[in-house]
Amino acid sequence: MSSRWFAPLNAPVNDWQGKRIWLIGASSGIGAALAQAFLALGANVVLSARRTERLELVAAQHANAIVLPFDVLDEQAWAAAQLHIRKHLGGLDLIMFCAAKYQPERSWEMERADIAQTLKINLNSVYEGICATLPDMLKQGSGGIAIIASVAGYVGLPNASVYGPSKAALINLAELLYCDLHGKKISVYLINPGFVKTELTKKNDFLMPALQTPEQAAAAIIQGMQKGQFEIHFPRRFTYFLKLLQIMPYRWRFSLFERFLNQQG
Ligand SMILES: NC(=O)c1ccc[n+]([C@@H]2O[C@H](COP(=O)([O-])OP(=O)(O)OC[C@H]3O[C@@H](n4cnc5c(N)ncnc54)[C@H](OP(=O)(O)O)[C@@H]3O)[C@@H](O)[C@H]2O)c1
Numbered sequence: 001m002s003s004r005w006f007a008p009l010n011a012p013v014n015d016w017q018g019k020r021i022w023l024i025g026a027s028s029g030i031g032a033a034l035a036q037a038f039l040a041l042g043a044n045v046v047l048s049a050r051r052t053e054r055l056e057l058v059a060a061q062h063a064n065a066i067v068l069p070f071d072v073l074d075e076q077a078w079a080a081a082q083l084h085i086r087k088h089l090g091g092l093d094l095i096m097f098c099a100a101k102y103q104p105e106r107s108w109e110m111e112r113a114d115i116a117q118t119l120k121i122n123l124n125s126v127y128e129g130i131c132a133t134l135p136d137m138l139k140q141g142s143g144g145i146a147i148i149a150s151v152a153g154y155v156g157l158p159n160a161s162v163y164g165p166s167k168a169a170l171i172n173l174a175e176l177l178y179c180d181l182h183g184k185k186i187s188v189y190l191i192n193p194g195f196v197k198t199e200l201t202k203k204n205d206f207l208m209p210a211l212q213t214p215e216q217a218a219a220a221i222i223q224g225m226q227k228g229q230f231e232i233h234f235p236r237r238f239t240y241f242l243k244l245l246q247i248m249p250y251r252w253r254f255s256l257f258e259r260f261l262n263q264q265g
Contacts, residue, residue: 008228009178010144010187016222017042020089024072024129025099027054029198030148030221033214034096037222039065046085049099072099072125073117082132094144094187095133097126097170102163102200115162122166126173137186145181146189146225147174151233151242153192158257159206178230189224190231193217194238206264210238 013019021038025031027049038045039062047055052069059065068084070077085092101121103114126147137143152160153167160167174190181188195201195208196217212220212235224232233239245253 009182009230010189010225010228011185012228013225019043019093020046020085020091021094021096022046022048022085022092022133023096023098024048024125025097025148026058027051029098029200030193030196030214030217031096031098032058033218034098034221035059035065037215037218041222044089046089048081072128073120075128078128078132082136086136091136091140092133092143094146095129096146096148097129098148099125100148100163100166100200102160102203104159104203104205105161106158107161110161118162119166122163123169123173126170130177134186138184142185144187144189144225145174145177146191146221147177148191148193149174151192151194151239154242155245155253158261187225187228188230191221191224192231192233192239193220194233194235194242210235 016038019038021043023031023035023038023045026035026045026047031049032054035045035047035058039059042064044064044066045062046066046068047059048068048070049055050069050071052067055067055069059067066085066088068081070081099121101118103118130145133143134145147170149170150163150167152164153169153171157164171190171192174188178188178190193212195211196214197211198214201208217234220234221232245256
């Protein structure tokens with residue numbers, strides 16, 4: 001059989017020294033841990049999110065860090081941020097989307113304003129970032145786009161009423177981006193973490209199986225990129241269970257969920 005079937009889907013990254021990385025959502029959790037790991041590996045990292053003081057704390061003592069705070073909901077800010085990066089770094093090798101909003105809620109608890117804001121932060125902002133950066137990557141003939149979606153996007157999970165569909169859309173987007181951009185030497189990464197202990201999951205009042213630290217998540221993500229993987233999902237003992245739910249007949253899946261929800265009371 002041709003070795004093409006076993007080749008990594010993206011070009012493996014062996015050396016992060018000097019790589020120009022823009023992290024959106026770098027003030028806490030997985031984004032902050034990724035920023036610290038990439039900075040330690042010698043990459044030039046642009047850190048964005050709304051909380052400037054938190055970004056400055058993450059960037060502290062790293063000459064290779066640029067703090068560039070903005071709100072992803074501000075459409076004008078994207079172009080300004082991109083120009084700032086082009087001026088200071090000359091371009092980008094990787095943009096990583098880590099910003100998200102999550103509110104655990106059943107479908108009867110959803111509110112219109114919250115639905116719109118969650119979809120804008122989780123989904124529209126990724127389109128904004130791609131529109132701002134892809135033209136330059138295409139011109140330079142290299143680059144990378146990494147989208148943090150979630151295993152919550154694999155199947156419709158009760159309690160993830162807005163967050164889950166936003167992540168399902170990101171999975172779909174990453175897949176089609178890969179098909180479009182692979183031939184143009186731009187890597188596309190789909191990152192699907194299980195539960196990670198961050199500000200985002202603090203809101204969960206249920207038991208989170210196989211919970212990881214942000215540092216473990218960052219290490220798994222960087223390792224996956226080094227191997228040139230397209231989908232980076234972890235921890236596998238948990239993510240494979242969710243992948244199984246995807247192919248399970250609906251009748252079985254729904255009855256499992258019903259049992260889980262009854263246990264929660
Ligand atoms: N934790 C998990 O179990 C888990 C599991 C699967 C997937 N994920 C995904 O992993 C990514 C990181 O999440 P996390 O768990 O590390 O959560 P987190 O600690 O809450 O981080 C979210 C980041 O998004 C930024 N952000 C939110 N709204 C923003 C806005 N309007 N403009 C700019 N930045 C904004 C936050 O910064 P500011 O508040 O300073 O703006 C923060 O840096 C998210 O995409 C999340 O969906 C997490």
